[in-house]
Amino acid sequence: MTTHAAPVGARPRVGVVKFASCDGCQLTLLDLEDELxxxxxxxxxxxxxxxxxxxxxxxYDVLFVEGSVSEPAHLERIVELRRRTRYLVTIGACATAGxxxxxxNWGDHDAxxxxxxxxxxxxxxxxxxxxIAEHVAVDAELRGCPIDPGQLVELLTALxxxxxxxxxxxxxxxxxxxxxxxxxxxxxxxxCLGQVTxxxxxxxxxxxxxxxxxxxxxxxxxxxxxxxxxxxxxxxRPREEVGRLFAGFTAYNEPFRSMVTELGGTRxxxxxxxxxxxxxxxxxx
Amino acid sequence: MVIRTAPLRGHRQALEGPGFLARPDxxxxxxxxxxxxxxxxxxxxxxxxxxxxxxTTLEDLPRGVGDEQAPGRYRxxxxxxxxxxxxxxxxxxxxxxxxxxLVPLTRASKDGHKVSFAPEPPDTAxxxxxxxxxxxxxxxxxxxxxxxxxxxxxxDYAARRARVFIVAVQCTNAASTCFCTSMGTGxxxxxxxxxxxxxxxxxxxxxxxxxxxxxxxxxxxxxxxSAAEQxxxxxxVAAVRARIGDPVPAAGLHDRLLAQLDHPRWAQVAxxxxxxGNCTLACPTCFCTTLTQTxxxxxxxxxxxxxxxxxxxxxxxxxxxxxxxxxPRDRYRQWLTHKFATWWDQFGSSGCVGCGRCVTWxxxxxxxxxxxxxxxxxxxxxxxxxxVEPVAATPNDFVTARVVATRQETSDTTSLxxxxxxxxxxxxxxxQFAMVALPxxxxxxxxxxRFLPDGIELTIRGAGPATRAMCALQVGEQLGLRGPLGNNWxxxxxxxxxxxxxxxxxxxxxxxxxLHAIVAGRRRFGDVKLFYGARTPADLLYRDELERxxxxxxxxxxxxxxxxxxxxxxxxxxxxxxxxxxxxxxANMIAFVCGPERMMQAxxxxxxxxxxxxxxxxxxxERHMECGIGLCGHCQMGQYFVCRDGPVFxxxxxxxxxxxxxx
Numbered sequence: 048m049t050t051h052a053a054p055v056g057a058r059p060r061v062g063v064v065k066f067a068s069c070d071g072c073q074l075t076l077l078d079l080e081d082e083l084x085x086x087x088x089x090x091x092x093x094x095x096x097x098x099x100x101x102x103x104x105x106x107y108d109v110l111f112v113e114g115s116v117s118e119p120a121h122l123e124r125i126v127e128l129r130r131r132t133r134y135l136v137t138i139g140a141c142a143t144a145g146x147x148x149x150x151x152n153w154g155d156h157d158a159x160x161x162x163x164x165x166x167x168x169x170x171x172x173x174x175x176x177x178x179i180a181e182h183v184a185v186d187a188e189l190r191g192c193p194i195d196p197g198q199l200v201e202l203l204t205a206l207x208x209x210x211x212x213x214x215x216x217x218x219x220x221x222x223x224x225x226x227x228x229x230x231x232x233x234x235x236x237x238x239c240l241g242q243v244t245x246x247x248x249x250x251x252x253x254x255x256x257x258x259x260x261x262x263x264x265x266x267x268x269x270x271x272x273x274x275x276x277x278x279x280x281x282x283x284r285p286r287e288e289v290g291r292l293f294a295g296f297t298a299y300n301e302p303f304r305s306m307v308t309e310l311g312g313t314r315x316x317x318x319x320x321x322x323x324x325x326x327x328x329x330x331x332x
Numbered sequence: 333m334v335i336r337t338a339p340l341r342g343h344r345q346a347l348e349g350p351g352f353l354a355r356p357d358x359x360x361x362x363x364x365x366x367x368x369x370x371x372x373x374x375x376x377x378x379x380x381x382x383x384x385x386x387x388t389t390l391e392d393l394p395r396g397v398g399d400e401q402a403p404g405r406y407r408x409x410x411x412x413x414x415x416x417x418x419x420x421x422x423x424x425x426x427x428x429x430x431x432x433x434l435v436p437l438t439r440a441s442k443d444g445h446k447v448s449f450a451p452e453p454p455d456t457a458x459x460x461x462x463x464x465x466x467x468x469x470x471x472x473x474x475x476x477x478x479x480x481x482x483x484x485x486x487x488d489y490a491a492r493r494a495r496v497f498i499v500a501v502q503c504t505n506a507a508s509t510c511f512c513t514s515m516g517t518g519x520x521x522x523x524x525x526x527x528x529x530x531x532x533x534x535x536x537x538x539x540x541x542x543x544x545x546x547x548x549x550x551x552x553x554x555x556x557x558s559a560a561e562q563x564x565x566x567x568x569v570a571a572v573r574a575r576i577g578d579p580v581p582a583a584g585l586h587d588r589l590l591a592q593l594d595h596p597r598w599a600q601v602a603x604x605x606x607x608x609g610n611c612t613l614a615c616p617t618c619f620c621t622t623l624t625q626t627x628x629x630x631x632x633x634x635x636x637x638x639x640x641x642x643x644x645x646x647x648x649x650x651x652x653x654x655x656x657x658x659x660p661r662d663r664y665r666q667w668l669t670h671k672f673a674t675w676w677d678q679f680g681s682s683g684c685v686g687c688g689r690c691v692t693w694x695x696x697x698x699x700x701x702x703x704x705x706x707x708x709x710x711x712x713x714x715x716x717x718x719x720v721e722p723v724a725a726t727p728n729d730f731v732t733a734r735v736v737a738t739r740q741e742t743s744d745t746t747s748l749x750x751x752x753x754x755x756x757x758x759x760x761x762x763x764q765f766a767m768v769a770l771p772x773x774x775x776x777x778x779x780x781x782r783f784l785p786d787g788i789e790l791t792i793r794g795a796g797p798a799t800r801a802m803c804a805l806q807v808g809e810q811l812g813l814r815g816p817l818g819n820n821w822x823x824x825x826x827x828x829x830x831x832x833x834x835x836x837x838x839x840x841x842x843x844x845x846x847l848h849a850i851v852a853g854r855r856r857f858g859d860v861k862l863f864y865g866a867r868t869p870a871d872l873l874y875r876d877e878l879e880r881x882x883x884x885x886x887x888x889x890x891x892x893x894x895x896x897x898x899x900x901x902x903x904x905x906x907x908x909x910x911x912x913x914x915x916x917x918x919a920n921m922i923a924f925v926c927g928p929e930r931m932m933q934a935x936x937x938x939x940x941x942x943x944x945x946x947x948x949x950x951x952x953x954e955r956h957m958e959c960g961i962g963l964c965g966h967c968q969m970g971q972y973f974v975c976r977d978g979p980v981f982x983x984x985x986x987x988x989x990x991x992x993x994x995x
Binding site: 082085086088089200201203204207208210213215216217218220221224225226227228229230232233234235236239241242243256266267268269270272273274276277280281282283 | 378379380381383404405406407423424428433434602603604605606607608609610613614624625626627628629630631639640641642645646647660692693694695696697913915916917918941942943
């Protein structure tokens with residue numbers, strides 16, 4: 048997290064733009080119902096397609112960027128936006144990690160296009176989906192799929208008061224323990240990525256009895272290799288199953304990326320998709 | 333909710349000694365505490381664990397529920413009784429109420445150029461803790477020192493702590509993760525409480541330890557506890573102490589640990605440690621916190637909160653420019669040395685109370701006891717035992733010995749106790765064998781199954797004519813011996829480690845001296861597990877010793893048979909099935925295995941899957957032997973003579989010749 052602490056001044060100009068994404072993180076901004084009036088009082092929203100039809104070419108004091116770089120046109124657009132922005136904030140797993148669509152980075156891009164679209168020649172997409180930070184400097188990031196409203200408010204508040212946003216870089220486990228959530232891995236044997244995942248979600252998955260799937264992405268110095276070894280050895284799980292745990296919304300961020308590359312887990316495992324062209328896997332042994 | 337009526341509440345004659353409270357009448361104590369305006373906090377089942385939460389009736393308590401705990405593993409189990417406290421400590425610790433995870437400390441606001449700060453008043457609503465254990469009380473004592481025992485008193489803690497009434501419960505069970513005995517904090521409740529209960533079959537032994545406790549005790553429908561009840565209660569807690577043993581010998585631990593700041597183990601444990609911080613937040617004494625500010629968008633009103641933090645989080649020791657403990661190994665070392673060493677310097681006690689929460693609730697099962705025993709072992713590692721020179725070393729020579737006792741172990745197996753043996757035999761080492769001869773029969777290699785001050789014991793299965801002749805020997809008869817021959821089990825390498833012994837049938841004989849050595853120096857080893865299989869229950873060797881090792885000597889004994897009889901209530905199946913589902917961290921394990929080669933192979937594979945390195949899985953091999961000293965050539969196996977270079981080998985030594993057909 049490399050955030051400048053200088054305040055952005057009175058009523059900064061804020062833009063919200065998207066790249067390859069589902070718009071869910073933008074909606075989190077609109078879902079801040081209790082704060083919305085205060086937000087528009089303190090920020091001038093100049094560009095926000097989900098909320099308003101008014102557009103602005105910038106410049107922006109703060110630009111929230113949702114989505115990953117996934118098309119050739121994105122490459123130029125993000126550089127141009129960066130040029131017109133003072134504080135660029137990426138929001139969500141797509142912008143910060145490449146998103147679920149980055150699973151294609153392990154696959155055959157042309158085969159996917161041909162498999163999904165009737166006219167693949169009309170589709171302009173890049174072979175890899177990549178986080179914004181791979182292309183331009185990013186001042187702050189809000190993780191998650193979608194982002195957490197509390198963290199969004201914290202970031203906005205930090206911008207108006209000029210302090211460093213308090214976005215903790217610690218494991219999801221810390222939230223579980225503070226809230227008294229019983230560890231699903233220890234008490235139920237459910238594999239959980241909470242130990243290697245950055246907090247911010249309030250441990251929502253373990254609170255509902257399921258394992259964390261890492262949508263906030265790897266935390267600083269995440270020992271994914273250690274967790275992976277434990278899940279394979281003590282948990283007696285096959286490599287690919289452990290690989291698949293890491294192959295989620297933030298798979299393309301290291302060290303999750305290395306785990307997926309090393310262990311596999313991006314394939315669906317259904318007949319015909321795993322080992323090559325149809326027909327080669329058929330037949331009983 | 334059960335409502336008791338007034339007649340039970342009258343003034344009673346104060347009891348001289350402990351009282352007995354029928355189990356249903358515990359509700360009266362809960363009601364009395366609640367009538368005082370206290371929230372009663374106690375154990376209750378939630379989310380697959382026994383957590384601490386507010387309770388109002390006996391029905392909230394975990395009736396007939398027990399727990400099973402191991403490193404990184406916790407499961408509930410049904411008990412065959414109605415006990416309300418038949419478990420040990422769970423994921424919650426009482427600090428949740430004396431030192432909550434999130435507390436508002438200060439409200440601050442800005443009015444033009446003026447700023448103001450107003451401390452938040454602490455929550456002083458009275459509570460009662462029902463079911464605190466000895467280790468929990470010790471943890472509260474540690475926090476008392478940290479927060480109120482030095483120059484500055486933490487006002488929030490002091491206010492919360494002052495309004496706690498404590499009903500302690502004696503431990504009548506122990507988990508595999510408990511080590512209060514080593515930390516000197518339990519299992520006996522010996523202070524820091526108002527009332528203490530010891531749960532018996534039909535109710536509770538009740539004793540008071542404070543003025544407030546005596547007041548409550550006088551209001552309970554007690555009768556004087558009988559001598560048998562008092563004895564039973566004491567014996568149960570004493571059995572818990574025996575069961576836990578002394579897993580982390582604490583004498584000198586402070587100095588031993590601080591002398592090892594550069595030990596390579598710190599880096600090794602950091603490969604397993606995820607630095608998630610679970611251990612610190614599960615710990616009842618960890619007290620580190622961080623301050624966070626929340627402001628509204630105007631920045632006018634702010635609240636400063638204090639929340640639990642962990643020295644394992646990367647930001648914990650960060651300043652502009654970086655972290656002082658940038659590597660995970662630094663953070664693990666900080667935690668362990670603080671708990672077990674530097675806490676003494678700061679607060680005059682250990683920071684660890686031995687409750688085992690950090691062991692159970694570590695998602696990857698790192699066991700502080702193993703790390704301490706590996707990094708700062710209580711007994712220095714001794715050099716590899718030098719083997720004694722054998723007598724009658726060459727095949728033409730024999731010394732004699734006399735049978736002084738025989739014991740029929742099973743239908744076909746007999747143990748012979750021999751005296752008059754050469755002194756060399758008494759100095760033999762575990763796993764060694766003797767060449768045993770009767771005139772007219774070929775000499776045979778027989779493992780020494782016991783070392784005595786003036787002799788040895790041999791356990792022989794009558795499989796052929798020579799062995800049957802040996803089994804038939806009577807007291808007073810003699811036989812010829814050469815030895816002791818071969819190498820030994822590397823017990824030196826097992827010091828400070830968890831030892832797994834896997835064997836079947838007669839294979840227990842060469843491992844029996846290992847068990848004797850462990851029993852003689854139990855503290856030098858970590859957890860010791862014996863997995864032993866036999867064809868039928870009647871084929872189990874040394875049954876009385878098996879029982880004693882399990883009951884008295886702190887050895888986890890698991891038995892299985894291929895074919896069960898009507899009286900067998902244990903496991904059936906091959907021996908590896910006893911542990912192929914076990915959740916073990918093999919990093920600190922060493923294994924000794926003896927049995928048919930197929931079984932040893934399967935065992936080695938399973939152990940390797942738990943992370944036990946090949947260099948620490950040891951097997952003893954059986955081969956045709958005639959000379960016992962590498963001269964006759966029968967027992968060659970690859971580059972080894974099994975008699976001379978073995979019979980004990982590590983899997984790492986044997987490499988891919990182990991288990992290969994036709995070698």
